[in-house]
Amino acid sequence: MNKEKSQALTAVYITTSLGMGGAEEILAKLANGLTELGDRIVIFSLSGDGYHGERLRRRGIEVYSVGAERTNFSSAFIWVVELIRLFFAIKRLRPGLIHSWMYPADIVGGVIGVMLRVPVIWGVFSGSTDRRFYSRRTHNFIKVCARLSHYLPALIISCSSYGRDTHISVGYRESRFLYIPTGFTRSLKENISKLDSKRTTLSVTADTMLVVGMLGRYTVEKDHVALVRAAGSINQTSERVYLVFAGGEGITNHNDEFVKEIEHAGMISSTTLLGQIADKDAFFQAIDVFALISHSEGFPTVIGEAMSHGLPCIVSDAGDAEILVGDQSQIIKMESGSITEKIAERILEFSNNQQLRKEIGLRNRQRIEALFSEKLMIRRYRKAYMHVVKKK
Known part of the structure; x- marks a missing residue:
């Protein structure tokens, strides 16, 4: 434990959502677990607090919304202003790495990371990349991310081996992928x-x-x-x-x-x-x-x-x-x-x-x-983080 704390890092998460989905649940578990290890976790959400925002704050984690109360993705000008503010907020934090969560956040995090010369990790949480299962906008994000995956992220962590394979098949850079399955925990006391x-x-x-x-x-x-x-x-x-x-x-x-x-x-x-x-x-x-x-x-x-x-x-x-x-x-x-x-x-x-x-x-x-324990998942993520930071 002391060794973990002596190597504490500041990690910035940029997430498309903090709702009740599986990807957001992984983010919440990881943020809580890394905070307990002594790391500083700062989360920027592109769509408001959702289900997890206030819950994470109560655990001592910094959570900020990016433009969520003032606009939506359709207002380009205000979003440009908000993303500039996000850039300077992250610059002031001087993080060891940026980990983006889901496709729109991958693009935002990737660009900011390159501009700040901070290593960026992408998160892939979807399985199929079949057009039938996505809106046109989301599917376009997937295609853009596939091209940018050759340049922006230092690492792409997929929670699914199937999702890793399907994303590689549509053009994601294979050598960037690391598979870390989701971990779980539960109360031992039955209510x-x-x-x-x-x-x-x-x-x-x-x-x-x-x-x-x-x-x-x-x-x-x-x-x-x-x-x-x-x-x-x-x-x-x-x-x-x-x-x-x-x-x-x-x-x-x-x-x-x-x-x-x-x-x-x-x-x-x-x-x-x-x-x-x-x-x-x-x-x-x-x-x-x-x-x-x-x-x-x-x-x-x-x-x-x-x-x-x-x-x-x-x-x-x-x-x-x-x-x-x-x-x-x-x-x-x-x-x-x-x-x-x-x-x-x-x-x-x-x-x-x-x-x-x-x-x-x-x-x-x-x-x-x-x-598939939660503790094992957190250890795997942190090992990947430290590897990326040391390579910087």
Whole structure:
């Protein structure tokens, strides 16, 4: 520990967002962990405080918003002014390195780093680079970053081996990449009262229904509907499955498209849409099985979080899901056969065998602790940082 503190560094993070996404969660974990080691962490967000901003400040981390209250990306002049202010703010800090988070921030951080002669690290958190899964603007950012990756960053850290490969395939410089998987931690104390309260709120009886939860926004790459249809096919004969969906955009009763799918599957009385949630621990404690059905992922953080809570999983083979789970019995192959039928089969297996759920859940927790701990992730990042700083 003393050795770590004697080599303390000042690291500046420039992030596109501080919302509730997986990339932002990694940033929060890393900032907290490095601060505990004695490093000075300063975060500049291009889109306001989001979910993590004030929480990070309470941990003693400096967090600043860049123009978020005054404008948006459409106002070019004001953003030029704000970026000039950002340049001088970082110059005054004299950081050892700049680590940018997500595509727009990669461009901003890369240019500022070159101007200040400060080494820049980019962060890649996406899986697929397929145009179908991005807005036109974001996909254009990817193409620009691919070209600039040959000149601006000293290192590109990807949390996903799949994401590393897909970005290299669209032109990112291969020799710059380093793969560091996400790390996880959890409280060892189970909050049983919170679990009971949540089940009561959902009108679920633990003895009669299997609660399957999915955490993620309603987007084109996620397949919430396949899970709904699978559960609906089971409940046609007996009401055995209860679904709980949580996440950001689209996971509310105001999403007419999703609600119609739930009604059509006959699951309207056996489904709860929680929307955005602040307490993910309570969510994981309230379910029996975690599901993530997706056509595209990088390193699916929510799977690791579910595993760290001792939950069995039903997840698609997108991104690094198979690396995380390491168990084919929990994987759904998306490219072969009926996805809905496969999901239903896995749900029935878990529904009929409580002991199986416990055994797989325990193995999942042990796997996370052994291979994907948060402490190990922080050590890997810091080792990479010190290597880049020493090469400067």
